[in-house]
Amino acid sequence: MIIFENVTKIYLDNIFALEDINFNIEKGEFVSVVGQSGAGKSTLLKLLFVEEKPTQGNVYIKKIKVNKLKNSDLPKLRRHIGVVFQDFKLLNKKTIFENVAFAMEVAGNADREIQASVPQVLEIVGLSEKTNNYPQELSGGERQRVSIARALVHQPEIIIADEPTGNLDIVNSWEIIQLLTKINQYGTTIILATHNREIVNSLNKRVITLDGGKIVRDQKDKGRYLI
Numbered sequence: 001m002i003i004f005e006n007v008t009k010i011y012l013d014n015i016f017a018l019e020d021i022n023f024n025i026e027k028g029e030f031v032s033v034v035g036q037s038g039a040g041k042s043t044l045l046k047l048l049f050v051e052e053k054p055t056q057g058n059v060y061i062k063k064i065k066v067n068k069l070k071n072s073d074l075p076k077l078r079r080h081i082g083v084v085f086q087d088f089k090l091l092n093k094k095t096i097f098e099n100v101a102f103a104m105e106v107a108g109n110a111d112r113e114i115q116a117s118v119p120q121v122l123e124i125v126g127l128s129e130k131t132n133n134y135p136q137e138l139s140g141g142e143r144q145r146v147s148i149a150r151a152l153v154h155q156p157e158i159i160i161a162d163e164p165t166g167n168l169d170i171v172n173s174w175e176i177i178q179l180l181t182k183i184n185q186y187g188t189t190i191i192l193a194t195h196n197r198e199i200v201n202s203l204n205k206r207v208i209t210l211d212g213g214k215i216v217r218d219q220k221d222k223g224r225y226l227i
Helices: 041-048 071-078 096-106 111-124 140-152 170-185 197-203
Strands: 002-011 015-025 030-034 056-061 081-084 158-162 189-193 206-211 214-219
Touching: 002 041, 015 041, 015 214, 030 041, 030 170, 030 197, 041 056, 041 158, 041 189, 081 140, 096 111, 096 140, 111 140, 140 158, 140 170, 158 170, 170 189, 170 197
Parallel strands: 030 189, 030 206, 081 158, 158 189
Antiparallel strands: 002 015, 002 056, 206 214
């Protein structure tokens, strides 16, 4: 489903963020991408979401060479990918319902689709009773659930979670990971970038370890965060 083929990303001043990266991710996998700060995790995720393009090599999603897509074709691709950020990125002047609905409005969905889909995803993330609340009225864990609902609303095949527990306490962190695991069980591919060793080791899923922009370990089954 996802292929990185000889991918290198060089920023200005000849800084190698990623060097000769090769891996495949199959549909329905749950993969943790780990490594110290500066290891290349964020760049890898940006290449997946086509926020950045590789200096060398190719990135494929569903057999599409995404780094060669025209900018006009990117919105269509991104409907297949949901992104969850560490800092939630919610609109404080909109209700929880409106925050999730906004993602559909931007994509041009009809109002009847929005009215049908938003309650469904809010129920999945356990926020049906918070529909009319505003982000500042929610806990950090609840706000991250809104972010996940927003990522889910287009029924994406892939969810990219970039340090989704970075601003949360232990209890809320585990709840978010359990929610991502539940979504994965429905067949959605999950790519989790995290510094949290305990979470990664408890998942017993595949772990790709980056160090200095290179893959130093790819454990396909019951992976561990060893760095």
